[in-house]
Amino acid sequence: GESVGLHLPTLSVQEGDNSIINCAYSNSASDYFIWYKQESGKGPQFIIDIRSNMDKRQGQRVTVLLNKTVKHLSLQIAATQPGDSAVYFCAENIKGGSNYKLTFGKGTLLTVNP
Amino acid sequence: NAGVMQNPRHLVRRRGQEARLRCSPMKGHSHVYWYRQLPEEGLKFMVYLQKENIIDESGMPKERFSAEFPKEGPSILRIQQVVRGDSAAYFCASSPPMTDTQYFGPGTRLTVL
Numbered sequence A: 001g002e003s004v005g006l007h008l009p010t011l012s013v014q015e016g017d018n019s020i021i022n023c024a025y026s027n028s029a030s031d032y033f034i035w036y037k038q039e040s041g042k043g044p045q046f047i048i049d050i051r052s053n054m055d056k057r058q059g060q061r062v063t064v065l066l067n068k069t070v071k072h073l074s075l076q077i078a079a080t081q082p083g084d085s086a087v088y089f090c091a092e093n094i095k096g097g098s099n100y101k102l103t104f105g106k107g108t109l110l111t112v113n114p
Numbered sequence B: 001n002a003g004v005m006q007n008p009r010h011l012v013r014r015r016g017q018e019a020r021l022r023c024s025p026m027k028g029h030s031h032v033y034w035y036r037q038l039p040e041e042g043l044k045f046m047v048y049l050q051k052e053n054i055i056d057e058s059g060m061p062k063e064r065f066s067a068e069f070p071k072e073g074p075s076i077l078r079i080q081q082v083v084r085g086d087s088a089a090y091f092c093a094s095s096p097p098m099t100d101t102q103y104f105g106p107g108t109r110l111t112v113l
Helices: none
Strands: A010-014 A019-024 A032-038 A045-051 A056-058 A062-067 A072-077 A086-093 A102-104 A108-113 B005-007 B010-013 B019-024 B031-037 B043-050 B053-056 B065-068 B075-079 B088-095 B108-112
Touching: A010 A019, A019 A108, A032 A062, A032 A072, A045 A056, A045 A062, A045 A072, A072 A086, A102 B031, A102 B043, B005 B088, B010 B019, B019 B088, B019 B108, B031 B075, B043 B065, B043 B075, B075 B088
Parallel strands: A010 A108, B010 B108
Antiparallel strands: A019 A072, A032 A045, A032 A086, A056 A062, A062 A072, A086 A102, A086 A108, B005 B019, B019 B075, B031 B043, B031 B088, B043 B053, B065 B075, B088 B108
């Protein structure tokens, strides 16, 4: 399959374990954050988002935590499944006027072992 | 409800040729974004367009690259006189008006020989 990045941080977990993927962002003006999942050869798939007025948001099997003090974002995946294997990107919105462009991190490769 | 459509999915060009990448946003979405993903890198913003307007092209190389989103039809990313360094995956994303959440297409993988 396509290699998104040869020097990505990697996380390897056993099926059924919980996974935590971390992301540091640099711009304190960012006010909107998204986690995307990218499988080999495919486009990024929206997972969950959070705004800067929140510090936690939960979805189905996923939780995003935002720590604005240290500019840190994390994605927690409960009961990780083989289908969760992918590269995970955090993205931040650095809003300038009405511009919603996203700045992406380098990504983390999650491998789930059966 | 079809998602963001991109074509072609794979495009091979020789150095000096032109590449045209097309993106049809999701129904009801009037904002289109183009991103480039080079090997070993994350996605990099290139350009943000609304119908018939370029809102932000700060991520576009100054030469050879252009983008449009006409009143009718798909958004087009055009690369003239391609070079090997243009080889990458090009992703289009769309969003409804006045929202942040962007939904991505499957990408076009450009290979320059």
